[in-house]
Amino acid sequence: MKIIQTLQSDFKTNTVVTIGTFDGVHIGHKKIIERLVSSAKKNNLKSAILTFFPHPRMVLQKDPSIKLLNTLDEKAAILESLGLDYLVVKKFTKAFSRLSAEAFVSNILVDTLHAKKVIIGYDHHFGRNRTANINDLRDFGKKHDFQVEEITAQDINDVSVSSTKIRTALENGDIQTANSYLGYHYMLNGTVVHGKGLGKQIGFPTANLYIAEKYKLIPRHGVYVIKAHIENETFYGMMNIGTNPTVNETDTQSVEINFFNLQASLYYKKLTVCMLHRIRDEQKFNSVADLKIQLQKDKNAALQYLQTHANN
Missing domain, CATH: 2.40.30.30 (Riboflavin kinase-like)
Structure with a gap:
């Protein structure tokens, strides 16, 4: 797996991309990552996760209390073990948060990552003030020639529930439950x-x-x-x-x-x-x-x- 922390224009590989923080990389995430890796192999593409660091809440809300399940290095090691080809880490800044949805798709997904497919949650929002949704992404896909594959409500709920249960378990010292949801x-x-x-x-x-x-x-x-x-x-x-x-x-x-x-x-x-x-x-x-x-x-x-x- 290659980690990309500087988005360069000389990146030439066509990809299948999913987007998210993937904190904890738990059993709910693994279903999505397996789907991503499988789709990339089936279509002779490379699998890529686009994630953001620092966490958006750290930047936009200046929330010092936010705690993450994984450090960036831990996340990278786990994702590599799952067969991911590229972990793309975009530095999250206030300026980046103001990027329009169209600019995000055009500049990052298309021009930089050469996305041929984007696998994304049904409730995903993006762009300035998070005003664009999956339907907008489908329209951008038609314009820029990439497919959009939806992650269902059930799978998104599995991710959310797992994350909540892991955090609660760790805060209570219940390592057995946390480990069962993490899968490690x-x-x-x-x-x-x-x-x-x-x-x-x-x-x-x-x-x-x-x-x-x-x-x-x-x-x-x-x-x-x-x-x-x-x-x-x-x-x-x-x-x-x-x-x-x-x-x-x-x-x-x-x-x-x-x-x-x-x-x-x-x-x-x-x-x-x-x-x-x-x-x-x-x-x-x-x-x-x-x-x-x-x-x-x-x-x-x-x-x-x-x-x-x-x-x-």
Whole structure:
């Protein structure tokens, strides 16, 4: 898969295009992407998704509270695994939002992406003030010689329902439900940075994960069973998301991982952590000794889970 972030006029490939944010790339999205890829192959074309970044709400509403299920890199990796040929990332700006529907179709879909078919939702709106709809797109298709294929209300509803359920599940710490709708394990990507070293002092050294993308949705505070692929090996562990209330006097959120049977230094390495199961809420203990006792219980619970879920 090729990622295109600068829309250049020398792009010569004829495409089948769909448009959307595709946040989470969950099971509802996959039906649409499979349809896109299949149509492209059948017609000897290339499949392309046109997406926008930053998220339009970040730009138009200046909404700092919006949280996304995928970072751009995560989205790209998942889409590549589904056989997509091109991920086209258009920088979303206020100026772009003012582009007329006709200019959007002519300049981007036709002149830049050479679309021969556009697969789009029945309720899709586009152009300045989102005034154009699928019927307008069909008219543009006749003018510019491309087909328009409609995604049904049922399929659009599946996407919407799945996204809502995934977000709600993650906010509630229900990783099992989130993963079932995603079709894969919810992931956190970040760089291992130095912490205070308190975990090491009590026999549970942790890798502190710094996640640069502040828009990434972090699940509910608590302790989770996780796995990570490090240098072609899979390692398991437990992860705490929260503020470490027993030893921390601030409300700063941290993501800390205690890997089982891993001694190597991970400082400054980039990790992809997959979330498998939730053990408990984060809680404040009366002493560090009590915390240490609970961490051993958490480790035992995690190992028991892994024994009974060998395929994770």
